[in-house]
Every structure is written in C-alpha cells, then in structure tokens.
Amino acid sequence: MRYLLLVLLSLNLFAVDASLKIEKDVEHRSRIALEDASPSANEQFFKILLSDLKISGHFLADTKHHRGELNSNFIAPALKSKEYVLRYVLTQSSGTKLIIRLLKASDGKELFKKSYAIPTTSKAPFLAHKAISDINNVLKYPSISWINRYVVFSRYTSAKQSEIILADYTFNYKKVIIRGGLNLFPKWADPKQKSLYYTSYAGMLPTLYRLNIYSGSKKKITSSEGMLVCSDVSSNGSKILVTMAPEGQADIYEMSSSGGSKRRITTFNGIDVNGKYIDNESRIVFVSNRLGYANIFKKSISGSGVSQVVYHGRNNNAVDAHGSKIVYSSRESQNSFGNNTFNLYLTSSTGSGTRPLTASGTNQFPRFSTDGSILQYIKHSGNGSSIGYTNLNSKQSLLFPLGVRKIQSLDW
Amino acid sequence: MIKKVILTTASLSFLLLTGCGQTAPDLGGSSNNISDASALSGDTVSINENAYGNESGGRGNSSSDGFQSVYFDFGDYGISSGMENAVSRNVNVAGNAGRKIKIEGNCDEFGTDEYNYALGLKRAKAVKDSMSSQGIDTSKMVMVSFGESNPVCTDSTDSCYGKNRRVDLRLAK
Numbered sequence: 001m002r003y004l005l006l007v008l009l010s011l012n013l014f015a016v017d018a019s020l021k022i023e024k025d026v027e028h029r030s031r032i033a034l035e036d037a038s039p040s041a042n043e044q045f046f047k048i049l050l051s052d053l054k055i056s057g058h059f060l061a062d063t064k065h066h067r068g069e070l071n072s073n074f075i076a077p078a079l080k081s082k083e084y085v086l087r088y089v090l091t092q093s094s095g096t097k098l099i100i101r102l103l104k105a106s107d108g109k110e111l112f113k114k115s116y117a118i119p120t121t122s123k124a125p126f127l128a129h130k131a132i133s134d135i136n137n138v139l140k141y142p143s144i145s146w147i148n149r150y151v152v153f154s155r156y157t158s159a160k161q162s163e164i165i166l167a168d169y170t171f172n173y174k175k176v177i178i179r180g181g182l183n184l185f186p187k188w189a190d191p192k193q194k195s196l197y198y199t200s201y202a203g204m205l206p207t208l209y210r211l212n213i214y215s216g217s218k219k220k221i222t223s224s225e226g227m228l229v230c231s232d233v234s235s236n237g238s239k240i241l242v243t244m245a246p247e248g249q250a251d252i253y254e255m256s257s258s259g260g261s262k263r264r265i266t267t268f269n270g271i272d273v274n275g276k277y278i279d280n281e282s283r284i285v286f287v288s289n290r291l292g293y294a295n296i297f298k299k300s301i302s303g304s305g306v307s308q309v310v311y312h313g314r315n316n317n318a319v320d321a322h323g324s325k326i327v328y329s330s331r332e333s334q335n336s337f338g339n340n341t342f343n344l345y346l347t348s349s350t351g352s353g354t355r356p357l358t359a360s361g362t363n364q365f366p367r368f369s370t371d372g373s374i375l376q377y378i379k380h381s382g383n384g385s386s387i388g389y390t391n392l393n394s395k396q397s398l399l400f401p402l403g404v405r406k407i408q409s410l411d412w
Numbered sequence: 413m414i415k416k417v418i419l420t421t422a423s424l425s426f427l428l429l430t431g432c433g434q435t436a437p438d439l440g441g442s443s444n445n446i447s448d449a450s451a452l453s454g455d456t457v458s459i460n461e462n463a464y465g466n467e468s469g470g471r472g473n474s475s476s477d478g479f480q481s482v483y484f485d486f487g488d489y490g491i492s493s494g495m496e497n498a499v500s501r502n503v504n505v506a507g508n509a510g511r512k513i514k515i516e517g518n519c520d521e522f523g524t525d526e527y528n529y530a531l532g533l534k535r536a537k538a539v540k541d542s543m544s545s546q547g548i549d550t551s552k553m554v555m556v557s558f559g560e561s562n563p564v565c566t567d568s569t570d571s572c573y574g575k576n577r578r579v580d581l582r583l584a585k
Contacts, residue, residue: 120455156561159561159562159563159564160558160561160562162561166456175456175458176458177456177457177458177459178458178459178461179458179459179460179461179462180460180461180462181461181462182558182561183461184559184561185526200461201556201558202461204514204554204556204584204585205554205556206556211457211459213456213457214454214455214456214457215457216457216459218459225554225555225556226533226536226537226555226556226557227526227529227530227532227533227556227557227559229526229529231526243526243530245533245555248533248537248540248555249537250529250530250533250534270534271527271530271531271534272530273526273527273529273530274525274526274527287526287527294527317525317527318525318526318527364525365525406521408561409525
C-alpha cells in the first residue's frame with residue numbers, strides 16, 4: 001500500500017492541467033469539421049472559413065463542405081472522430097448575419113455560440129475571420145487576431161496612375177479608398193488601423209500624408225525632392241522611419257509622426273532605403289548598395305557604425321522586421337530581361353538561423369503579421385500572381401489569387 | 413487511520429489522473445454570447461485625389477519641351493558615353509529655359525518597392541549632376557523619381573525594358 005501511495009503521489013507531481021497543455025502545445029491541432037446550416041450553401045464563405053482554420057496553424061479542418069442543422073446537437077457518426085464541429089448559418093438578405101455554434105464532436109455538447117451582424121454584404125469575409133478568431137480564443141490557442149486586420153495596398157492602373165485599396169487578408173474583400181493620380185507606399189499609422197500614411201505625387205514634390213480612413217481627414221507630414229516613403233512606424237505610432245532625399249540623396253530619417261522633427265540616420269552616397277525598426281526600436285535594418293549590390297545592413301539609431309546582416313545572395317532588395325526577426329527577398333537568377341527568381345529568407349538581426357521560406361517563383365514584398373508569426377508576400381509564377389501567407393511556426397502556407405493589376409506596395 | 417489517508421489519497425489521485433487524458437476539454441458548458449460585430453461596421457472613406465489637383469497625371473511619359481530622354485543599362489545609374497550627347501543637348505535647352513526643369517527618374521519593372529524608386533532617383537541625380545557640371549544652376553532643376561510607375565513600353569522584350577530605364581526632362585508647370 002505504501003508503494004501504491006508513493007507511485008500515485010509521484011504521478012500527481014507530473015500531472016498536467018489539460019487547458020494549460022492546450023495553451024502551450026500549439027503542435028496539437030484540433031480536428032474540426034464545418035457544417036453549413038445556411039438556407040443555401042455558400043462555397044466561397046466555406047472556403048474562407050477553411051483558410052482561416054488552416055493558416056491559424058491550430059486546426060486540422062475537414063475539407064468537405066458538410067450540411068447540417070444549426071440547433072441540433074446530433075453529431076453524424078462520420079464526424080465523431082473529430083474533436084469539434086462548427087455549425088454555422090450565413091444569411092445575406094439585408095446586410096450579413098452569421099450565427100455559429102461550436103459543438104464537442106464526441107457528445108454534441110455546445111461549447112460556444114455567437115452571432116454577428118453587419119449592415120453590408122461586402123464585408124462578409126471579415127465575419128468569417130472574426131468567428132474563427134473567436135473560436136481560436138475559446139479553445140485557448142495563441143491569438144490569431146491578425147486575420148481580422150485590413151491589408152492596404154497600392155496598385156498601378158496606368159502610367160503615373162495608381163489606386164490605394166483596402167482588403168481583407170484573403171483579398172475576397174476589396175475597396176478603393178484613394179483614386180486619381182499617383183499615390184504610393186501606403187503604411188498603417190497606428191495599431192488600430194484608423195489612419196495610414198501614403199505618398200502623393202499631386203504636387204511638384206512627393207508629399208507624405210496621413211489619412212484617417214473613417215473621417216477622411218488628411219494631414220500633410222512632409223515633402224521631399226526625389227522620393228519620399230514611410231517605411232516603418234514605431235509600435236506606439238509616435239515615430240516613423242522615412243526614406244527621403246531633401247538634398248537629392250536617398251537616405252533614411254526618423255521623424256516624429258507629426259513631422260515636427262527629423263533625424264538623419266544614414267549618410268551613404270549611394271542607395272539607403274527600406275528602414276525597419278529592430279531590437280526594441282533601438283536599431284534599424286535597411287537595404288543599401290554600399291557594397292556595390294543591394295543587401296541588408298543594420299545600424300543603431302544614434303550611432304554611426306553600419307554592419308552587414310546578410311552574407312548570402314547578390315541582390316537582396318527588400319526587407320521587413322519584427323523584433324529581432326528579419327525577412328528579406330533575394331534575387332537568385334541573373335536574367336536581365338525577364339522574370340527572375342526571387343526567394344524569401346528568414347534570418348535574425350545577428351544574421352544567424354537563416355532559412356529559406358520559398359523555393360520557386362518571384363516572391364516579393366515580405367511583410368510580418370503584427371505578432372510576427374505569419375509572413376505575407378506577393379508571389380508571381382506561371383500560374384499568375386497570388387498573395388501568399390506562411391505560418392512560421394506550423395510552416396503551413398496559403399496562396400490566394402490576386403486578380404488585380406501590378407501591386408506597387410502593401411502593408412498589413 | 414493510515415489506511416484511511418492512503419485510500420483517500422489514492423481516490424483523489426485516481427480522479428486527478430483520469431482528468432489528464434482529455435484532449436477536447438470541457439469549456440464550461442453552454443454559452444450564448446451575442447455580438448453585433450460593431451467593430452466591423454464602421455464605413456471607410458473613398459477619396460479622389462484628382463479633386464486636389466494633380467501635377468504628375470496627364471503630363472505624358474517621355475521628355476517634352478525640346479528635351480531628350482537619357483537611357484541607362486540594367487540596374488545602373490551611370491551615364492554611358494553613348495548618352496553624353498543627349499545630356500549636352502539638354503544643357504543647351506535648359507540654358508534657354510525660363511522655368512524650372514523637372515528631371516524624372518524611371519526604372520524597368522524588375523526592381524521592387526523602395527529600391528526601384530531610389531534607383532530612379534540616382535539616375536535623375538546623375539543627369540542633374542552632369543548638367544550642373546556643364547553650367548546649369550542646380551536651383552533651376554528639381555528631381556522626382558517615378559520608379560517603375562511610368563513605363564513608355566509594356567512589351568516583354570529587351571528593347572522595351574531598355575526604353576523604361578530612362579530619365580525624362582520637361583519644364584515644370
């Protein structure tokens with residue numbers, strides 16, 4: 001009996017709380033099936049839900065479009081092998097309404113129920129994202145709130161003409177918010193995506209504005225001869241990194257978000273662009289041709305020393321950063337007159353742990369999600385252009401056809 | 413007494429252990445959270461920049477006002493010997509100009525993002541510096557890079573891409 005007591009007490013010491021295990025073990029993916037209880041099945045909405053589940057990295061979703069009854073707790077025998085069943089009703093008669101019920105597959109017990117309603121039909125993809133984000137939270141997985149965010153991008157429409165467009169991350173929702181003339185390099189100005197920066201070519205010189213996308217109010221930040229781009233915004237929105245050329249030389253500057261003060265960070269007599277904050281905003285990474293070709297470098301905001309970050313490739317001309325994580329695009333073919341292979345690589349601010357993220361096609365415009373767990377990029381291949389996402393933890397990837405003209409820049 | 417303690421501990425341990433094998437945790441029973449998703453309802457604006465006037469639009473996509481475009485090699489921003497005559501002719505036109513001269517840098521479609529705009533600017537600066545060295549007052553010239561946004565040719569041919577790697581000059585409005 002004493003031994004039994006000893007064994008049982010020892011086992012207790014190593015017992016793990018089930019909910020705690022789920023929080024930590026993102027390797028465990030929940031098997032889930034979707035049951036569409038809408039009056040008429042909507043294949044597009046089903047696919048958006050599936051995409052959300054997949055890119056989260058937390059679910060193994062049944063890809064069959066099942067039909068079901070919203071209020072029934074009966075689970076079909078074929079779905080008993082799942083852990084969860086998500087039943088939903090989507091109606092789009094006046095606006096969009098979505099009701100979801102999350103059931104435990106083993107006994108049909110309701111774990112969560114919620115309804116969503118918005119006055120428009122065009123934003124239905126956002127309801128799918130919100131619902132999956134909520135279910136993810138209910139099951140205590142790490143947040144995937146980035147799927148609820150707007151993507152903003154600019155695209156060329158003709159020579160010296162472009163549009164700036166809002167989209168959901170799948171590009172199923174799209175809305176032009178700035179049209180007319182040449183307006184480039186949109187960049188979110190605040191964490192809640194209420195305002196964005198963009199460069200207007202309406203005047204003699206490129207001019208940076210901040211636009212409130214809800215009120216339409218617009219504030220001029222600064223203008224510069226040559227070029228002007230807002231490359232990054234500090235986490236609290238108070239400072240921005242811009243590439244500008246007040247003396248005809250493209251360099252990186254840090255400015256207050258009001259445009260009131262500026263500090264020159266790089267001083268090279270060549271090309272220094274694409275500054276991104278790293279290491280708690282004490283340093284930047286940037287693209288420079290100071291070695292004769294485009295490559296990735298870093299320096300502190302206040303110091304003068306510059307160090308090379310990437311020792312791979314001969315043309316690394318775009319970079320993004322999150323914390324100490326860095327992603328860059330590298331041209332891996334030498335075709336001067338045609339499509340080149342550009343692949344994306346993940347590395348760190350110390351240059352260690354470099355690994356490829358793509359293997360084929362032209363992969364450009366890498367952008368981290370707000371939590372740094374997902375990478376967004378544009379892929380051009382023989383099948384056309386797509387917007388791609390890679391979950392850096394689960395390594396799952398998704399591609400959505402773009403169906404739009406040439407993208408100039410994007411932010412997420 | 414000891415047996416009682418042992419039995420109680422054993423029973424509690426058994427109950428705790430059986431809880432650990434659960435993969436789909438009970439999340440506290442039925443809930444009925446209703447949300448109107450109001451955060452998604454806010455409508456965003458749609459603005460037309462043409463209402464603010466537009467310097468860049470409608471001005472054509474090549475040199476004008478008697479100036480000649482200057483062309484560059486792939487990825488390069490140095491003025492080749494073959495283009496020196498074009499720059500000299502532009503110096504003559506600029507010398508007689510009564511207004512500021514706008515020098516527009518352009519690139520082919522193969523660059524990306526900011527780097528291409530900086531490359532266009534370096535090309536514009538090469539032309540500006542060359543014209544300055546030939547006597548044109550720098551305050552009379554203003555540079556703007558259009559990156560890859562202003563192609564004169566959209567075919568997928570070598571000669572077409574070459575026409576897009578250029579600097580255009582025109583009189584400022």
